[in-house]
Amino acid sequence: MARVNDQKRGGEAPSAASAPPRGSGASKLGTAAKRDVIKATAWRVLVLSGPNLHRLGKRQPEIYGHQTLEQIHQLIAVEGETLGTSVECRQSNYEGELVEWIGAASEQGFHGIVINPGAYTHTSYALYDALLAAGVPSVEVHLSNPEAREPFRRHSCTAPACVGKVAGFGDASYLLGLRGLVQRLGRAA
Ligand code: DQA
Numbered sequence: 001m002a003r004v005n006d007q008k009r010g011g012e013a014p015s016a017a018s019a020p021p022r023g024s025g026a027s028k029l030g031t032a033a034k035r036d037v038i039k040a041t042a043w044r045v046l047v048l049s050g051p052n053l054h055r056l057g058k059r060q061p062e063i064y065g066h067q068t069l070e071q072i073h074q075l076i077a078v079e080g081e082t083l084g085t086s087v088e089c090r091q092s093n094y095e096g097e098l099v100e101w102i103g104a105a106s107e108q109g110f111h112g113i114v115i116n117p118g119a120y121t122h123t124s125y126a127l128y129d130a131l132l133a134a135g136v137p138s139v140e141v142h143l144s145n146p147e148a149r150e151p152f153r154r155h156s157c158t159a160p161a162c163v164g165k166v167a168g169f170g171d172a173s174y175l176l177g178l179r180g181l182v183q184r185l186g187r188a189a
Pocket of ligand 1: 051052053116117118119120121141142143144145146153
């Protein structure tokens, strides 16, 4: 059974993890061997969800689906295990708390961030600045495809501070975002 380190609003800071081996020769290996190196690497990824996402399951299920955020966190934990990556999932309705979590991510030993900023996507230059200064790569994810919805959702303040974005695939957006981030971390190692 996969375990998920699932936090809402704070909780214990994880102990710092040692960085995975850099320059360990992965670039000289073939594709299959590289995949093994990526799997064996102990990446730590912080998965953040912003405002109103704690209400998934009840909130506009015709748009966001019937799964709760806890269920999505379980799926992320399983995907993390498959990728040899430990994940910690947190949710907050507060912009400042998300800013603090992003700012502390690197010194808490996280190698990357997957973030669904919720409506802060469209308004928050504070989150943009935090992601830009995080010192670790971030991937933006959305359950829905904001660009196919109301005009105000077409602009993302936060995406330009991220290495990539996945939107429109429901819970799979988180999983695809995690997978893309881990692949990117593997390439950088
Ligand atoms: C969302 C899209 C945002 O526009 C919206 O404000 C959300 C959820 C998504 O996952 O589709 O809260 O980020």
